[in-house]
Amino acid sequence: MADQSVKAQAFLQRLLTNPVLDGLSSLQKEEQILQFIQINGEKLYPTLSSQAFFPGKPWEEIRHILSVNLVDLINPLLYPELKHTFRTLIQMTFLDFITQVKGATDKVKEQLYEFVLALMNVPLARREYSGVLTALNHSAVDRYLDQVYSRREYVYFELTKVQRLKMSKEEVKQLVRVIMLLKPVVAQYGIHDAVQSGGSVLLVQPQFVEKALDGLQNRLPLMPVTVLKEALNSSTSFWENRYLEATGRIAAIFCTVLKNYRPDMKKDRGAESAEKSWINTARRNARYHGYDIKMLDEFYKIAAENRW
Amino acid sequence: MEREKGSFLENLVMIMIVLVIIQTLLEDMCTLWMADWASRRILVFTGVVFDLFFTIEFLLRFQSAVVRKKTFQYMVKQRGWVDFLASVPLLVFHSGPSAFSIMSAGGPVFAAAGVLNVLKIIKAVRIARVLRLLRVLKIFRQLKYADSPMAQRHIAKIATAMVSAVVAVVLISQFAGSFSTVTGDSSMGPYHDGVAGLLAEDSSKLQAEDVAKKFPDILVVKLNGNTLYTRYDNDYYRTQFGPLDYSYETREDYEVFFDLRWTNALQARTDLVYLLIIIGVIIVLVVYYSPHFALTVTDPLHVMHRGMTEQHYNLEVKILPKYADDDVFRLAKAYNEGFLPMKGRMAEAAPLENDIKIEKIEDLFKGL
Numbered sequence: 001m002a003d004q005s006v007k008a009q010a011f012l013q014r015l016l017t018n019p020v021l022d023g024l025s026s027l028q029k030e031e032q033i034l035q036f037i038q039i040n041g042e043k044l045y046p047t048l049s050s051q052a053f054f055p056g057k058p059w060e061e062i063r064h065i066l067s068v069n070l071v072d073l074i075n076p077l078l079y080p081e082l083k084h085t086f087r088t089l090i091q092m093t094f095l096d097f098i099t100q101v102k103g104a105t106d107k108v109k110e111q112l113y114e115f116v117l118a119l120m121n122v123p124l125a126r127r128e129y130s131g132v133l134t135a136l137n138h139s140a141v142d143r144y145l146d147q148v149y150s151r152r153e154y155v156y157f158e159l160t161k162v163q164r165l166k167m168s169k170e171e172v173k174q175l176v177r178v179i180m181l182l183k184p185v186v187a188q189y190g191i192h193d194a195v196q197s198g199g200s201v202l203l204v205q206p207q208f209v210e211k212a213l214d215g216l217q218n219r220l221p222l223m224p225v226t227v228l229k230e231a232l233n234s235s236t237s238f239w240e241n242r243y244l245e246a247t248g249r250i251a252a253i254f255c256t257v258l259k260n261y262r263p264d265m266k267k268d269r270g271a272e273s274a275e276k277s278w279i280n281t282a283r284r285n286a287r288y289h290g291y292d293i294k295m296l297d298e299f300y301k302i303a304a305e306n307r308w
Numbered sequence: 309m310e311r312e313k314g315s316f317l318e319n320l321v322m323i324m325i326v327l328v329i330i331q332t333l334l335e336d337m338c339t340l341w342m343a344d345w346a347s348r349r350i351l352v353f354t355g356v357v358f359d360l361f362f363t364i365e366f367l368l369r370f371q372s373a374v375v376r377k378k379t380f381q382y383m384v385k386q387r388g389w390v391d392f393l394a395s396v397p398l399l400v401f402h403s404g405p406s407a408f409s410i411m412s413a414g415g416p417v418f419a420a421a422g423v424l425n426v427l428k429i430i431k432a433v434r435i436a437r438v439l440r441l442l443r444v445l446k447i448f449r450q451l452k453y454a455d456s457p458m459a460q461r462h463i464a465k466i467a468t469a470m471v472s473a474v475v476a477v478v479l480i481s482q483f484a485g486s487f488s489t490v491t492g493d494s495s496m497g498p499y500h501d502g503v504a505g506l507l508a509e510d511s512s513k514l515q516a517e518d519v520a521k522k523f524p525d526i527l528v529v530k531l532n533g534n535t536l537y538t539r540y541d542n543d544y545y546r547t548q549f550g551p552l553d554y555s556y557e558t559r560e561d562y563e564v565f566f567d568l569r570w571t572n573a574l575q576a577r578t579d580l581v582y583l584l585i586i587i588g589v590i591i592v593l594v595v596y597y598s599p600h601f602a603l604t605v606t607d608p609l610h611v612m613h614r615g616m617t618e619q620h621y622n623l624e625v626k627i628l629p630k631y632a633d634d635d636v637f638r639l640a641k642a643y644n645e646g647f648l649p650m651k652g653r654m655a656e657a658a659p660l661e662n663d664i665k666i667e668k669i670e671d672l673f674k675g676l
Contacts, residue, residue: 010676020663035619036664043669052676260620268614270607271623277648280624284649 007053008069016073023263025137026077027130030070037066067123078120081133086113089136090178094171098224108222115220116181119188128184131259138261140254141176145169147302154294158246165247172247175227179251182223182231189215203290204235237290249292253299256289257282275308276300321365325440328358332437332583339576342569345550349410352550355403362395362440387442387468393475394439401433409551434579435478438586442468456606463598470593471586478582500566504559525570527554530563539567604631608640615648619655620663622648 015036021029037044041059048054048062057065090112092105119125135141148155149169159165165172186204189212204212209232216228233241234248234255257278267273272280279300286293302308335351369391373382382388442464507519507529516536520526527545529537540548552572557564614621625640632641666672 007676011672014672014676015664018664018666020665032663035662039662040666040669044672047670047673052673260622262620268607268611268623270603270626271611272626274623277622277624280644281622281648281652284645285652288653 004054004065005069005072008065009073011048011053012066012070012073025130025133026074026081027126027133029077030074031127031130033070034067037063071126075120079117082113082116082120085133085136090181091174092178094167094174094178095224095227097165097167097171098226104222111220111222112178112181119184122184122187125184125187128187128255132180132184132255134261135254135258136177136180138258140258141173141180141250143306143308144254144299144302145173145176145250147306148298151298151302153298155246155250155298158249158295163246175230176247176250176254178227179231179234179247180255182228183234183251183255185216185231186212186235203237204232206233206236206241209233209236238292239287239290244292246295249295252289253282253291253295273303273307276303279303324358324361328362328437328440329587331355331358332440333580336576336580336583339569340573340580342548342573344547345553346547348550352403352406352410356399356407359395359399359403362391363399366391366395387464390439390442390468390472393436394442397433397436402437406552433479435475435482435582438471438583439475441586441590442471456602456610458609459598459602459606462601463593466597467590467593470589474582474586500555500557500564501559503566504557504562504564507559507562507564525567526564527567528563528565530565532561533563603628604634605636608636612640612643612647615643615651618663622652624648 012033015033016029021032024032041063045059045062049057049059054062054065086109090109092109095105095108116129120129146169148159159172165175167175186208189208209229212232213225213229216232217225220228230245230248231251233244234252236244238244238249238252258275260278261274265274271277279296282289282291283293283296283300285291286296331351331354335348335355338348338351366388369382370379370388373379373388383392503519503523503526507516509515516529516531520529520537520539526537527539528535549569553567553569555566555568557566608625608627611623611625615623624644625637627637627640627644631637
């Protein structure tokens with residue numbers, strides 16, 4: 001067993017040194033390697049099933065061994081990244097506007113961190129976190145919400161008048177970030193029943209939210225129910241529930257739209273800017289992903305005006 | 309090492325192309341401004357050096373193409389014929405004979421007048437020098453907007469066609485004029501003949517001076533070897549005149565030397581105009597048309613190609629409203645509105661492509 005791990009990790013280490021992966025976050029690297037293994041299975045299998053590696057094992061088993069070992073290799077890189085994200089980007093002062101119990105923010109944050117760490121062990125959730133962490137670390141929420149508050153158009157109206165958030169812009173940003181971190185939770189609660197057809201899109205039926213809420217409350221007892229509900233709702237389609245909280249709708253958009261962000265990305269001549277392109281593509285896929293198209297329209301305008 | 313050597317030679321050729329264009333412009337400008345002979349002589353000899361360099365370069369490329377059995381490809385597809393026309397004929401028919409005539413004429417101003425008529429044919433070949441400009445197109449590869457091979461090929465094709473057409477027309481018309489010179493009947497011939505006849509009517513020194521004053525291009529009038537009239541002193545002739553700057557007519561016992569610098573200046577002006585027209589055309593093509601071609605054709609195609617071949621490349625094509633009805637942009641619209649959203653949905657369901665590209669899978673396992 002240990003021998004298997006050594007062989008698998010040696011092979012995976014070689015993939016990890018591929019220059020294409022330079023500059024990517026640890027989860028983006030992991031995603032790339034998993035895809036590579038999935039796509040090149042037929043070519044890899046003859047060598048990986050030879051005496052030198054995993055003799056006689058079927059491909060699915062080999063793939064499982066590789067996946068497990070990849071997680072072992074990535075986790076030491078991921079945890080410091082996650083810690084850094086929590087330290088620098090996650091604040092909980094918004095809780096003061098939601099709950100009567102004041103001053104427990106550090107404990108809630110700690111509980112949330114532990115919960116996210118646990119969710120990282122769920123493969124589907126782990127994959128979702130790639131987009132979430134990328135969006136968080138590239139300040140998507142801050143950049144767009146700053147613009148939303150200065151424009152005071154649809155999104156602002158939805159946040160302040162419809163959802164009636166009585167908190168400052170900074171607190172709204174905090175809330176959206178926390179919802180983004182909680183959004184992949186649907187991968188843990190009976191997701192097999194809840195995932196809509198169409199592959200890996202984590203979109204659940206509205207009735208699933210009620211079922212999952214209890215379980216989530218038990219895991220995060222200090223987090224206000226409204227936040228948990230918003231997080232679960234962010235995985236439902238706006239096309240099926242027009243009363244979805246604006247924060248959840250924003251979180252849903254940023255969790256996936258910016259997941260292709262690359263640090264070394266440069267705009268080709270003749271191409272639109274990256275975020276403008278991605279948001280426009282998301283507009284066209286709005287129904288498929290359950291996005292609020294009016295929000296995307298506004299974000300598209302923001303991206304275009306700021307050349308993002 | 310080979311690559312470095314090749315790159316060094318390419319850079320050297322580029323530098324020489326720029327220098328030869330400067331030399332060509334200077335040579336014509338010096339003729340136009342009637343600069344002193346010493347300066348013009350230096351330019352003639354540097355012209356030989358350049359022509360020799362480009363002839364050797366062409367022969368080396370040609371030989372390499374023959375060895376690689378790619379003669380046709382080099383001569384036709386890689387525009388070897390431009391390299392040929394802009395080197396060998398210039399050395400053989402223009403700069404080489406000019407230099408030879410200067411060297412054989414030596415110091416005295418009035419000599420070898422017979423050779424000069426032959427050199428007039430050679431002047432017609434000078435226009436082929438502008439073909440070298442086509443090679444400058446290679447330099448523009450480094451420019452923004454001109455870095456697409458397709459854009460480069462199109463610009464090169466258009467430039468080659470235009471410049472070749474201009475050169476061909478000028479060459480044919482100049483050749484037609486020059487051939488009449490060989491028969492001894494140049495455009496200036498009847499005029500020079502008439503002036504010489506006027507002098508022959510009266511052999512007095514006074515008559516010679518009168519006639520010479522009326523015709524400012526008369527330099528010297530000699531009767532039986534004795535100078536009847538000279539416009540300048542010998543020092544002036546030595547410093548200002550070269551073998552191509554005068555012509556010579558005889559009538560009975562008279563010898564008349566005519567100043568050709570005016571005619572040469574007119575010719576140089578025409579050559580300069582041709583050269584500047586072609587430089588202008590190439591600059592317009594490269595600086596104005598090339599970006600337009602890139603923005604409306606190659607750039608959108610490049611973006612679409614990347615989007616179709618790279619999994620994580622999801623940038624939309626920027627559609628220029630002014631050209632939205634162009635075929636390319638209609639295709640780009642379909643790409644933006646149809647392909648990219650579909651690609652996004654499919655990639656989430658089952659990725660078909662991956663950023664990690666390994667040429668040989670076996671290489672992954674080496675040493676493991």
